[in-house]
Amino acid sequence: GDSVTQMEGPVTLSEEAFLTINCTYTATGYPSLFWYVQYPGEGLQLLLKATKADDKGSNKGFEATYRKETTSFHLEKGSVQVSDSAVYFCALRIRTQGGSEKLVFGKGTKLTVNP
Amino acid sequence: DTGVSQNPRHKITKRGQNVTFRCDPISEHNRLYWYRQTLGQGPEFLTYFQNEAQLEKSRLLSDRFSAERPKGSFSTLEIQRTEQGDSAMYLCASSYPTTGKYEQYFGPGTRLTVT
Numbered sequence: 001g002d003s004v005t006q007m008e009g010p011v012t013l014s015e016e017a018f019l020t021i022n023c024t025y026t027a028t029g030y031p032s033l034f035w036y037v038q039y040p041g042e043g044l045q046l047l048l049k050a051t052k053a054d055d056k057g058s059n060k061g062f063e064a065t066y067r068k069e070t071t072s073f074h075l076e077k078g079s080v081q082v083s084d085s086a087v088y089f090c091a092l093r094i095r096t097q098g099g100s101e102k103l104v105f106g107k108g109t110k111l112t113v114n115p
Numbered sequence: 116d117t118g119v120s121q122n123p124r125h126k127i128t129k130r131g132q133n134v135t136f137r138c139d140p141i142s143e144h145n146r147l148y149w150y151r152q153t154l155g156q157g158p159e160f161l162t163y164f165q166n167e168a169q170l171e172k173s174r175l176l177s178d179r180f181s182a183e184r185p186k187g188s189f190s191t192l193e194i195q196r197t198e199q200g201d202s203a204m205y206l207c208a209s210s211y212p213t214t215g216k217y218e219q220y221f222g223p224g225t226r227l228t229v230t
Binding site: 034 | 119146148150155156157158159160163165170171206208218219220221222223224
């Protein structure tokens with residue numbers, strides 16, 4: 001079935017370090033791909049998205065490219081800040097045969113950035 | 116938009132009791148979703164509404180769970196005869212499928228603790 005596998009955490013970095021969080025997926029067809037972020041005590045917020053192969057989503061210095069050949073959507077940021085400390089979720093959006101839709105999430109990767 | 120709201124934010128109940136949660140989606144969003152998130156895991160899809168019609172239910176939604184969206188606006192999720200395994204964060208999301216704006220917006224969640 002459809003699934004998302006993302007890099008297990010926790011990940012601890014120093015401020016200004018480079019960040020990569022790996023995400024690969026298994027899906028039939030061509031799903032849309034998302035990264036969501038969950039700050040402590042808050043709900044999920046959409047960080048970025050990509051809807052087709054080779055699309056690059058970007059927001060707040062984060063980027064991810066939809067790679068169909070490797071079924072991947074890795075999240076990157078060139079220079080992390082303490083305020084980026086959060087849990088990051090990779091997700092794919094699929095349509096079901098019944099005409100509905102849903103998001104399938106990875107388990108999440110907790111990022112801690114130290115000053 | 117005022118965002119997706121959920122009430123209550125926290126609920127502690129004793130095993131065997133019934134609980135009901137409410138979700139108010141972003142106004143004019145005709146699609147509404149419920150997810151469950153347990154500690155250390157990503158959200159898992161429970162059910163999906165398009166307007167007032169419930170179009171999809173996950174196998175996770177046992178017969179103790181029921182969701183409604185009577186007028187296509189707010190939704191309720193009821194759990195009967197709660198069990199300790201029901202302890203989780205229950206998330207609601209909404210979306211409106213205009214071009215390029217199909218992403219789901221999440222509420223802050225209701226944290227349920229069953230003692």
